Amino acid sequence: MKIGIYGGSFNPPHLGHQNAAVEAAEKCALDKLLLIPAGIPPHKVMEQGSPANGHRLAMTRLMGGQAALQSGVEVEVLDLEMAREGKSYTVDTLRALRRQYPDDELLLFMGTDMFFSFESWRAPEEIAELAKIVAFYRNEDDSAAAFAAQAEKLRARFGGSFETLALDRVIEVSSTALRAGMASGASEAMLEPQVYGYILREHLYGTDLDLKRLTVQQLRPIALSYLKAKRCAHVLGTAATAVKLAEKYGADVHRAEVAGLLHDCTKKLSMPEQLALCEKYGIALDELEKKALKLLHAKTGAALARDVFGVDDEIYNAILWHTTGKPDMTVLEKVIYLADFIEPTRDFPGVDALRRTVWEDLDRGLLMGLEMTVEEMEEMGNPIHVNTLAARDYLKGKTNEGKAGSGQQL
Ligand code: DGI
Ligand code: FE
Ligand code: FE
Numbered sequence: 001m002k003i004g005i006y007g008g009s010f011n012p013p014h015l016g017h018q019n020a021a022v023e024a025a026e027k028c029a030l031d032k033l034l035l036i037p038a039g040i041p042p043h044k045v046m047e048q049g050s051p052a053n054g055h056r057l058a059m060t061r062l063m064g065g066q067a068a069l070q071s072g073v074e075v076e077v078l079d080l081e082m083a084r085e086g087k088s089y090t091v092d093t094l095r096a097l098r099r100q101y102p103d104d105e106l107l108l109f110m111g112t113d114m115f116f117s118f119e120s121w122r123a124p125e126e127i128a129e130l131a132k133i134v135a136f137y138r139n140e141d142d143s144a145a146a147f148a149a150q151a152e153k154l155r156a157r158f159g160g161s162f163e164t165l166a167l168d169r170v171i172e173v174s175s176t177a178l179r180a181g182m183a184s185g186a187s188e189a190m191l192e193p194q195v196y197g198y199i200l201r202e203h204l205y206g207t208d209l210d211l212k213r214l215t216v217q218q219l220r221p222i223a224l225s226y227l228k229a230k231r232c233a234h235v236l237g238t239a240a241t242a243v244k245l246a247e248k249y250g251a252d253v254h255r256a257e258v259a260g261l262l263h264d265c266t267k268k269l270s271m272p273e274q275l276a277l278c279e280k281y282g283i284a285l286d287e288l289e290k291k292a293l294k295l296l297h298a299k300t301g302a303a304l305a306r307d308v309f310g311v312d313d314e315i316y317n318a319i320l321w322h323t324t325g326k327p328d329m330t331v332l333e334k335v336i337y338l339a340d341f342i343e344p345t346r347d348f349p350g351v352d353a354l355r356r357t358v359w360e361d362l363d364r365g366l367l368m369g370l371e372m373t374v375e376e377m378e379e380m381g382n383p384i385h386v387n388t389l390a391a392r393d394y395l396k397g398k399t400n401e402g403k404a405g406s407g408q409q410l
Contacts (some may be wrong), residue, residue, distance in 0.1 A: 003103040004028060005097065005131065007036040007081070007090065009175070012049050012199060013063035014190050016173035020136055021064075023167045024091035024109055025073040028134065032074045034097070035064045038088040039081045042122065047179065051204045053082040062194040091123040094130040106131040115147070118154055128160030139166040147372065180204050190222075194232065197221030212310035216257055219309070223261035228268045234266055237343030242335050249362050251332040258311060259318040259336045266300040274300055288383055295385060298323040324387035325370055327394035334366050343370045367395040 006021055013035075025033045031127040037060045039053065040046065051059075061077045068075035079097055081088035090108070097106060108131040110118075115135035118124055121213075127133075135151065137143045144166065151162040155344040173190050182205035188196050200209050201222045209218060222230050239260030246256035266277065274296040278285060281303035289295045302320035305311045311319075318336040321329060325337050342355045342365075350372060356364030377384045 001031040002029065002035040002107065003097075003101060003104050004030045004107045004109055004134075005036065005094075006033060006109045007038060007088075009041050009044075009046065010035070010037040010056050010060045010063070010173055011046065012056070012178065012191065012205070013037075013060045014173045014175065014178055015192060016190070018063050018067050018070075018192055019169040019171060020109075020167055021067040021075070022071040023169050024066070024134070024136065024165060025071040025075075027165060027167075029108060030073050030107070032076065033062050033064075033067070033071075035067075035075060035077045036081055036093060036185070037077070037174050038085055039080070040087045042087040043091055043117070047176070049206075050179075051202070053079075055198075055202060055204060057082060057197050059198055062198055062225065063192050063228075066192050066194065066365060069229040077137065084185050089122045089183055091121075091127050091130070098130050107134050107136050108132065111136055112143075115151060117223060118228065119157070124154075125158045125160075128154070128158040128162070132161035132163065135162070135164050136163060136167050136170065138170045138172075139168045167331065171207065183207050193221040194224045194227070194229070197223065197225030201225055211308055214309065216254065216261070219258060219261055223265060226265040226268070231264060231267060232247070233345050234343060235261060237345050238263060238336075238339045241343040242339035245335040245339055245358070245362075246332070248359070249331055249335060251330075251335045255312070255315050255318070255332055256335050256339075258309075259305075259315045259322075259332065260339055261300060262305040262311065263322050263336055263340060264297060265296045266304055269297070269300070271296075277303065286386075292383070292385075295323055312324070312377075321387075324385045325366070325391035326387045327390050329366070329391070331362070334362055338362070338365055338369055363395060363398065367399060370395065 004025060008017065010017065021033060021035070032123065037056045057077065064075040081093055084092065094106070108127070110133065121127065132152070135147060136342070137147045144164070147164040151164050154162045156224055171307065178187045178190055182199065195286045199205055200207050200218065202212065203209070223235065227235060239257050242256040242260035243253055245251070246253045266274065271293050274293065277300040278296070281300070283299050283303060298320055302316045305319055306316050314330065314332055317330065318332045321333050322340055324337045329337070338358050342351060342358055354365065354368055354372065357368050370388060373388055374384055374392060
């Protein structure tokens with residue numbers, strides 16, 4: 001395997017790191033990229049008031065998830081430097097990785113500052129034995145010659161492999177400036193939305209939002225920070241579709257957007273994590289729910305949205321019923337159920353027919369969606385939740401009544 005190693009303070013991980021990671025992973029044709037946030041960086045002091053290790057780790061995971069999505073390369077975030085006592089020397093990290101990957105090709109990535117100070121690192125010869133060094137530089141800069149000369153010099157002095165890699169999408173970001181501009185909102189543009197949302201959610205770097213009084217613009221990245229990278233497009237699509245459906249069918253547009261943004265906020269949690277939230281929020285579960293992980297996130301998501309963001313009962317209920325539906329749903333509940341089903345990234349047999357029907361008639365669309373769910377569950381041999389069946393039967397009754405009614409008039 002070809003494994004890239006990219007370390008740093010990641011305080012915070014920003015688009016400069018992310019773009020470099022994506023482009024390097026692609027250009028080096030990596031099988032895997034390891035992101036390693038430093039515990040105590042050896043070469044500089046971590047600024048006072050910097051977030052705890054756990055927060056830097058969580059932010060790096062969010063950035064890494066996006067880098068994996070964009071590059072198609074597996075990304076793993078390791079806490080081995082944070083878990084180690086004392087300063088985070090690269091040579092110690094490489095020794096550990098070499099033990100773990102004895103036969104694989106290890107590429108150690110570094111930026112300009114690191115590359116030009118390499119001789120002053122701890123045990124540079126050993127580093128050069130343990131991994132191939134790859135130094136990034138900006139393609140548009142006139143630095144190819146200087147980088148080539150430095151690589152030549154390091155090769156002559158330490159042996160081993162020193163390569164340079166021109167990147168097209170490098171953006172220079174000063175982490176110091178980013179931290180300073182966080183509270184004013186000036187840094188948002190240089191951060192992956194999921195990372196920015198995490199910072200706002202955890203009140204890091206001097207930000208201090210009241211999570212119960214957010215504008216929808218503030219809520220958007222915060223909602224994304226709860227998700228796996230690949231789910232972000234779905235949630236944004238659901239919120240946007242919910243807004244349009246709410247406009248057409250007369251639900252509250254703001255509530256539709258908020259419920260759309262938060263509807264899957266606990267989706268990535270494991271069964272034990274879901275059960276812990278059920279315990280925390282006093283959520284009762286029936287026998288099926290105790291076994292069906294996919295049914296739990298609607299209940300825990302609604303509870304979290306109310307607890308953390310103070311959403312009202314209408315939004316709470318729209319999230320609560322978004323997976324199964326139920327008899328006699330409110331317009332907002334139908335809107336969220338269906339926006340989730342037909343948002344633009346959804347792709348399954350029949351989705352276009354469902355989209356057409358939803359835009360023609362909300363209840364006929366809802367019945368069609370419920371019937372598709374029942375059919376899918378039957379095909380997969382999954383037990384169908386009573387609420388799904390009851391929602392379908394309720395609507396069937398209503399539609400039949402409608403048909404009977406119009407039949408009589410003829
Ligand atoms: O969270 P999403 O994937 O965006 O969508 P969702 O909340 O509608 O969840 C869909 C999943 O929930 C899908 O994998 C099927 C499952 N599901 C929905 N209704 C039922 C159900 N699973 C069971 N066992 N029974 C149901 O009635
Ligand atoms: Fe869901
Ligand atoms: Fe969803």
